[in-house]
Each structure stands twice: as C-alpha cells, then as structure tokens.
Amino acid sequence: MNIFEKIKQEIMADPMNESYTKMGISPIFKASADARIAIVGQAPGRKAEETQLFWNDLSGDRLREWLGVSREVFYHTSRIAQLPMDFYYPGKAKTGDAPPRKGFAEKWHPRLLEEMPDIEIIILIGSYSQKYYLNGKREKSLTETVRNFQNYLPEYFPLVHPSPLNLGWLKKNPWYEEEVLPVLKEIVHKNL
Numbered sequence: 723m724n725i726f727e728k729i730k731q732e733i734m735a736d737p738m739n740e741s742y743t744k745m746g747i748s749p750i751f752k753a754s755a756d757a758r759i760a761i762v763g764q765a766p767g768r769k770a771e772e773t774q775l776f777w778n779d780l781s782g783d784r785l786r787e788w789l790g791v792s793r794e795v796f797y798h799t800s801r802i803a804q805l806p807m808d809f810y811y812p813g814k815a816k817t818g819d820a821p822p823r824k825g826f827a828e829k830w831h832p833r834l835l836e837e838m839p840d841i842e843i844i845i846l847i848g849s850y851s852q853k854y855y856l857n858g859k860r861e862k863s864l865t866e867t868v869r870n871f872q873n874y875l876p877e878y879f880p881l882v883h884p885s886p887l888n889l890g891w892l893k894k895n896p897w898y899e900e901e902v903l904p905v906l907k908e909i910v911h912k913n914l
Contacts, residue, residue, distance in 0.1 A: 725755075725837050726753045726754070726834070726837065729753075729830070729833060729834060729837075730748070730749060730751075733749045733809065733830060734748065734749065736829075738823070738825070738826070738829075739810065742810045747771060747810065747811075748774060749809030749810060750766040750770055750771065750774060750775075750776050750804075750806065750809050750810070751776070751803075751804055751805055751806065751809045751834070752776065752802070752803055752804040752805075753803050753804075753805070753834050753837065753838060754800035754801075754803060754838065755800075755837065755838065755839075755840075756800045756801060756840060757800065757801055757802065757803035757838045757840065757841055758801045758802075758840050758841060758842045758843075758913040758914070759801060759802045759803065759841070759842065759843055759844075759845065759910060759913050759914075760802075760803040760804075760805055760835070760838065760841050760843075760844045760845070761785075761802065761803070761804050761805070761844075761845045761847065762805050762806065762807065762827075762831075762844055762845065762846050762847065762851040762855065763776075763777070763804075763806045763807070763847040763848060763851065763883070764806060764807050764808070764819070764821070764822050764847070764848055764850050764851070764883070765806050765807055765808035765809075765810065765811060765812050765819065765821075765822040765823075766806060766808075766809070766810065766811050767779060767781075767811060767819060768811055768819075770811065771810070771811035775797070776804045776806065777796070777804070780885075780886050781883065781884045781885045781886070782796075782884075784884035784885075784886075785847070785884040788881070788884060788903055788906060788907075789845075789906065789907065789910045790906075790907035790910060790911060791910065791914070795914065799914060801913065801914050802914075803834075803838055803841070805827075805831055805834060805835075806822065807822035807826065807827045807850045807851055807854065808822035808823050808826045808827070809826070809830070810823075818887070821850060822850055827851075827854055828854075831854075842876070842913050843875075843876065843877065843878070843879055843909055843913065844877065844878050844879070845878075845879045845881060845906075846874075846878055846879065846880045846881065847881050847882075847883055847884070848864070848881075848882065848883040849864050852864065852867055852880050855878055856874065856878065856880065859873075859874070864880075864882065865882075865891075865895065867880050868880050868881060868882055868898065868902065869895075869897065869902075871902055871905070872905075875909075879906060879909065881902070881906070882898070
C-alpha cells in the first residue's frame with residue numbers, strides 16, 4: 723500500500739468522516755509523489771460525489787479551459803494534485819452547497835503536501851482556500867486578492883471559482899481573462 727492509499731484509509735477511519743464511510747462514500751482527492759501543481763477548491767459537489775470524480779461538472783469544464791489543459795491531462799497526469807478544502811460533499815445550504823467543514827483541511831492538507839515535495843504552485847480557487855492558505859496576506863476582497871495574484875507567486879495562485887454563477891463577475895472584471903489567465907496557463911504548462 724503506497725503512502726497516499728494509507729492516508730486515504732486514515733481519512734476514512736477518522737471519526738470526523740464516520741458517517742460518509744458508513745454510507746460507502748470515499749474521500750475525493752488526488753495526490754502523487756510527482757505532483758508539481760496542487761489545485762485547492764472548496765469541496766466536491768453532489769455530482770462529484772456521485773461519480774467519484776472531482777471537478778466533474780460545468781465548473782470543471784471552465785477550470786480546465788482556464789488552465790489550458792484537456793480533460794484527459796487533467797484527470798490522468800500525476801503532475802496535478804487535487805486537494806479540496808474538504809474531501810466530502812458537505813450538503814446543501816440556502817444558496818448553493820454548504821461550506822467545507824472546519825478543521826478538515828487543517829488536519830489532512832499538511833500531511834498530504836509533505837508527501838508531495840515537488841509541488842511548485844498551489845492554485846487557490848475561491849475564498850475558502852484563500853482564507854486558509856493566504857491567511858492574513860489576503861486583500862480585503864476576493865476580487866482584489868485575485869487582481870493582485872502576482873503578490874502571491876511563486877507559491878500560490880489565487881483564482882475565482884469557475885462556477886457558472888460567477889459569469890456576472892467575469893463580465894464585470896475583463897482584466898481576469900486578459901491579465902490573469904495567460905499567466906496561469908504559462909505556469910501550468912511549465913509545470914506539466
């Protein structure tokens with residue numbers, strides 16, 4: 723059993739995840755000793771949980787477009803790790819999905835990242851990952867954090883969530899596609 727399978731078994735045995743394990747739901751993440759890029763999003767959605775495939779929806783299609791990678795590369799290269807802030811679907815909230823559970827990333831991300839020594843960049847998608855990884859270094863808003871992405875390089879690359887719900891934000895902020903995404907694609911291709 724490799725180290726990542728061992729960690730997966732520990733995650734499943736953790737009392738915090740007992741209800742998921744009892745229902746036969748596995749944690750959704752991807753880690754590899756040769757990973758050079760880690761993508762940190764919120765938590766898997768319902769469709770991801772049902773198919774056991776992260777970013778398996780319209781948001782994932784847009785994310786792959788932003789990264790400049792095919793579906794094949796995204797899912798099958800060992801160079802890209804997927805570490806959501808929670809490895810389980812947290813359920814529905816009043817608007818959209820519930821937030822990732824507190825304490826989950828704090829417990830498992832450091833352990834997994836320790837086993838991926840070649841990570842060159844951590845792509846932080848949305849406010850939950852940015853709050854955790856950038857802590858007090860974030861700007862006052864997600865928009866300003868993303869606009870000032872160069873301040874976080876080379877370690878981190880903050881992005882907005884690629885959800886279809888953010889189409890209005892994308893229209894209001896044309897600089898994102900003009901200035902941010904070309905740099906993102908270049909960094910991704912360099913590390914693949």
